[in-house]
Amino acid sequence: MLPSLQIMWNDLKKAFEDKNEAANVIHDINQLQQGTMKTDELVIRFKLLLSKTSIPTSNNNQALINLFMPTLNRGLLKRVLELDSPPNTIQGWYDATTKADGNWHHMQAIISQPNSKKNFRSLANYFPSPVYTTNLPT
Numbered sequence: 319m320l321p322s323l324q325i326m327w328n329d330l331k332k333a334f335e336d337k338n339e340a341a342n343v344i345h346d347i348n349q350l351q352q353g354t355m356k357t358d359e360l361v362i363r364f365k366l367l368l369s370k371t372s373i374p375t376s377n378n379n380q381a382l383i384n385l386f387m388p389t390l391n392r393g394l395l396k397r398v399l400e401l402d403s404p405p406n407t408i409q410g411w412y413d414a415t416t417k418a419d420g421n422w423h424h425m426q427a428i429i430s431q432p433n434s435k436k437n438f439r440s441l442a443n444y445f446p447s448p449v450y451t452t453n454l455p456t
Contacts, residue, residue, distance in 0.1 A: 344371065350367065350389045364385075375408075378408075
């Protein structure tokens with residue numbers, strides 16, 4: 319009885335399997351947008367979707383770069399394309415976008431602090447002022 323149940327289960331799975339999975343994954347990649355997600359998370363999602371396709375993932379595959387660029391926020395894409403030498407490999411794109419996005423988030427954290435100058439001045443309270451003397455031994 320068990321073998322017939324297994325056959326029935328396999329037939330049921332086969333009837334409902336996605337016959338067009340590769341096209342659906344490409345569609346998912348084309349719909350992927352960075353939005354508010356950090357670039358390292360976007361890269362992970364992009365790579366995960368890419369692993370479900372038969373697209374060659376060689377580092378110099380221009381098709382991968384062309385799939386990846388539209389997923390980025392426009393400002394980040396602009397910053398990377400305006401580099402003195404923009405990346406020409408997919409790994410270069412991953413690295414450059416992650417670095418630029420990290421720098422932007424760092425800058426936002428600094429400038430969004432209320433009274434940031436005041437906060438830096440308040441650090442002086444924690445460090446003693448140097449003592450200067452005019453009577454130095456000769």
